[in-house]
Amino acid sequence: xxxxxxxxxxxxxxxxxxxxxxxxxxxxxxxxxxxxxxxxxxxxxxxxxxxxxxxxxxxxxxxxxxxxxxxxxx
Amino acid sequence: xxxxxxxxxxxxxxxxxxxxxxxxxxxxxxxxxxxxxxxxxxxxxxxxxxxxxxxxxxxxxxxxxxxxxxxxxxxxxxxxxxxxxxxxxxxxxxxxxxxxxxxxxxxxxxxxxxxxxxxxxxxxxxxxxxxxxxxxxxxxxxxxxxxxxxxxxxxxxxxxxxxxxxxxxxxxxxxxxxxxxxxxxxxxxxxxxxxxxxxxxxxxxxxxxxxxxxxxxxxxxxxxxxxxxxxxxxxxxxxxxxxxxxxxxxxxxxxxxxxxxxxxxxxxxxxxxxxxxxxxxxxxxxxxxxxxxxxxxxxxxxxxxxxxxxxxxxxxxxxxxxxxxxxxxxxxxxxxxxxxxxxxxxxxxxxxxxxxxxxxxxxxx
Numbered sequence: 446x447x448x449x450x451x452x453x454x455x456x457x458x459x460x461x462x463x464x465x466x467x468x469x470x471x472x473x474x475x476x477x478x479x480x481x482x483x484x485x486x487x488x489x490x491x492x493x494x495x496x497x498x499x500x501x502x503x504x505x506x507x508x509x510x511x512x513x514x515x516x517x518x519x
Numbered sequence: 520x521x522x523x524x525x526x527x528x529x530x531x532x533x534x535x536x537x538x539x540x541x542x543x544x545x546x547x548x549x550x551x552x553x554x555x556x557x558x559x560x561x562x563x564x565x566x567x568x569x570x571x572x573x574x575x576x577x578x579x580x581x582x583x584x585x586x587x588x589x590x591x592x593x594x595x596x597x598x599x600x601x602x603x604x605x606x607x608x609x610x611x612x613x614x615x616x617x618x619x620x621x622x623x624x625x626x627x628x629x630x631x632x633x634x635x636x637x638x639x640x641x642x643x644x645x646x647x648x649x650x651x652x653x654x655x656x657x658x659x660x661x662x663x664x665x666x667x668x669x670x671x672x673x674x675x676x677x678x679x680x681x682x683x684x685x686x687x688x689x690x691x692x693x694x695x696x697x698x699x700x701x702x703x704x705x706x707x708x709x710x711x712x713x714x715x716x717x718x719x720x721x722x723x724x725x726x727x728x729x730x731x732x733x734x735x736x737x738x739x740x741x742x743x744x745x746x747x748x749x750x751x752x753x754x755x756x757x758x759x760x761x762x763x764x765x766x767x768x769x770x771x772x773x774x775x776x777x778x779x780x781x782x783x784x785x786x787x788x789x790x791x792x793x794x795x796x797x798x799x800x801x802x803x804x805x806x807x808x809x810x811x812x813x814x815x816x817x818x819x820x821x822x823x824x825x826x827x828x829x830x831x832x833x834x835x836x837x838x839x840x841x842x843x844x845x846x847x848x849x850x851x852x853x854x855x856x857x858x859x860x861x862x863x864x865x866x867x868x869x870x871x872x873x874x875x876x877x878x879x880x881x882x883x884x
Contacts, residue, residue: 446580446608446866447659447711448553449737449767474636477662477776488714488767491606492634493663495776496714496767509747510529513536 449488451498456483462494523740530743531566537750538568546572546702547749548838550692551709552579552866553737559875561739567746574701574838575868577691578709580656581608582836582860582867583791586826588655588684589614591819595651595682596627602645604638605653607631611863615825635667642671642679651813654683658715661685661802662776665783668804668811680813683803686789688712689720690800696728701838705749706732707742710764715780717772721760729758736764783808792860793833832859835868842869849873 452464452471460476466489475481475494487494520528549555555575558564564573577583593614596603603619610631611620623629628648632638635652642650654664664681671679688709695701708721713734724730731752735745745763752759762768780802789801804812813819829847834840842848842861852858854870861867 446553446606446656446864447551447578447709449659449711449714474634474663474666477666477773477779479775488711490659490711491663492636493666495659495662495711496769496773498766500766509744509751510533513533513747 447490449490449495451486452489452494454481454483454485454487457481462487464489464494527740527743530740530747533747534566534743534750535568537747537754538571540754541568541570541750544570544572545704545753546574547705547707547746548574548576548695548701548703549707550576550578550688551707551712552582552864552868552871553711554578554707554709554735554742555868556866556871557737557739557742559871561742563739563742563746566743574703575835575871576695576706576838577791577794577836578657578688578712579836579861579864579866579868580660580686581612581864582832583686583691583793584609584612584655584684584860585790585792586615586824587790587821588682589618590616590821590824591682592619592651592653593617593622593627594819594821595813595817596622596629597625598649600647601649601651602628602630602641603651603653604630604632604641606633606655608864609653609655611857612860613827613857613863615822635664636670639667639671639674639676639679642676643674646678649678649680649817651680651682651817654681654685657686657688657709657712658780659711661784662715662773662779665779668783668808669779671811672808677810679811680816681804681811682813682819683784683801684789685784685802686791687786687800687802689716689723690797691791691794692721692724693728694794694797695838696724696730698837703730704753706730707745707749708732708734708760710734710736710741710767713762713764713768713772715773715776718760718762718768718770725758725760731758732760734760734762734764734768736767791836793836827858830859832861832869835861842872845869
């Protein structure tokens with residue numbers, strides 16, 4: 446039930462945002478998230494944006510893999 | 520091989536390596552029902568070594584909703600000039616006597632909605648009807664329902680009512696963590712609840728109960744990485760609450776959403792199926808919003824709830840039994856004819872196990 450889908454914000458108008466979820470366009474309420482702007486990615490749950498996605502995270506996997514391969518080689 | 524496939528392969532390798540280094544058998548619980556589904560769908564259980572057992576937890580809101588709540592919903596649906604508006608998940612959940620689906624067959628009025636704001640719209644459109652919205656779900660959903668109450672107040676709408684069964688996750692985790700029968704060595708913590716509450720409310724799990732935890736995203740790669748993080752903590756003798764889902768979970772959560780929950784709801788003791796009454800784990804509408812509280816304005820009159828004979832959903836939800844240990848599983852209790860809520864919900868432990876592992880004829884490769 447706590448299903449959330451990532452979506453790209455296309456446009457905003459006060460408390461509403463139009464988002465793209467796999468090419469399906471939805472009108473959602475964005476008033477629970479501070480400063481939603483076109484181009485942002487948000488998580489959508491039951492017609493609301495519940496959080497912004499930050500793009501810069503995601504390098505940790507490679508780091509983890511490097512550590513494990515190194516420790517296997519010891 | 521593209522970059523994504525390489526990453527997945529690397530993670531599978533890491534899970535196997537780190538899992539192989541475990542010195543003893545361990546039990547992890549994935550708290551959230553959406554994680555349960557993702558784990559089955561991606562075949563993650565098949566990757567894990569025999570030392571690691573994954574247990575499904577209480578994070579399926581439909582599953583932990585007791586019969587009493589369903590009975591009330593059914594009662595509302597059968598009242599004249601009343602419509603029950605609900606997320607689709609609740610529709611087929613059996614109560615003591617009937618599910619909402621059966622109530623609809625008897626003439627009850629039920630409207631499935633995707634968002635609580637649709638229920639507000641329904642009340643606006645039909646001023647002659649009472650619209651009772653079933654507030655189920657955890658911290659992920661509670662702020663949206665709180666917003667719906669505020670917007671009903673703003674439009675001076677008094678035929679929109681909430682039957683609140685909202686629950687909060689950390690309180691239930693405390694009950695789970697304190698149960699010595701479970702012997703948990705790690706928790707995969709819910710990602711979208713954490714979008715709202717942040718990472719900090721789980722710290723007590725590591726500090727008081729010495730159970731490490733990792734907040735996880737929902738892609739198969741997210742879950743594999745979370746498993747690696749838990750294995751690493753165990754192998755290194757650490758015990759912390761970490762977040763793998765940092766792209767969506769700020770340390771302090773979503774302040775705006777937390778404020779709106781705080782504005783509209785107050786804490787109360789609430790019954791969870793399988794876990795009993797957990798102090799402070801429920802959210803009820805504050806007195807100043809009692810005009811929108813179905814239980815105050817229009818209380819349901821129901822008989823004492825009855826349990827389903829032979830159903831062990833309670834033990835499944837609390838992680839004490841596996842779905843296949845239930846004598847009804849796959850026999851009288853099947854997705855098309857569910858006896859208990861864990862078989863109804865698309866993210867219930869029994870329904871998911873049935874679909875992907877036990878007798879999932881349609882999904883076999």
